[in-house]
Amino acid sequence: MNEREQxxxxxxxxxxxxxxxxxxxxRKDVIRYFSKKDIKRQMRLAEVNHCLSFEQVSDEVIEDxxxxxxxxxxxxECKYTVPSETSIGMxxxxxxxxxxxxxDIEQTIIDVFSSFISDEIxxxxxxxxxxxxxxxxxxxxxxxxxx
Numbered sequence: 001m002n003e004r005e006q007x008x009x010x011x012x013x014x015x016x017x018x019x020x021x022x023x024x025x026x027r028k029d030v031i032r033y034f035s036k037k038d039i040k041r042q043m044r045l046a047e048v049n050h051c052l053s054f055e056q057v058s059d060e061v062i063e064d065x066x067x068x069x070x071x072x073x074x075x076x077e078c079k080y081t082v083p084s085e086t087s088i089g090m091x092x093x094x095x096x097x098x099x100x101x102x103x104d105i106e107q108t109i110i111d112v113f114s115s116f117i118s119d120e121i122x123x124x125x126x127x128x129x130x131x132x133x134x135x136x137x138x139x140x141x142x143x144x145x146x147x
């Protein structure tokens with residue numbers, strides 16, 4: 001994956017994080033609205049959407065995909081400084097790149113955001129989101145947080 005594609009992936013991951021916070025959803029609930037074809041399209045649009053605010057793009061995506069509100073408020077429940085959407089996007093970017101085996105980046109995105117690790121990363125009262133990327137990769141592959 002070249003640098004431009006990685007930038008687009010970072011943008012998309014950050015957008016999913018932004019939408020999940022805005023709609024109070026688990027990240028896995030947001031990613032369910034996207035097919036592999038939709039993800040591919042959003043990754044292409046990321047180059048243009050970089051010029052727009054997350055607020056504008058997320059409003060359009062929420063409307064286009066009819067993403068409903070949930071009750072998973074990770075920001076409101078946080079006792080500490082909330083990491084930025086792009087910081088969490090970077091965590092997802094690193095994890096996705098480290099576990100993508102067969103160049104099916106869209107399926108890897110779906111798999112990572114749909115896995116248990118997504119809720120762990122979203123728990124801003126824990127230290128998971130700033131854990132070593134290798135720890136996150138190994139935990140994801142073992143399907144549980146490692147001791």
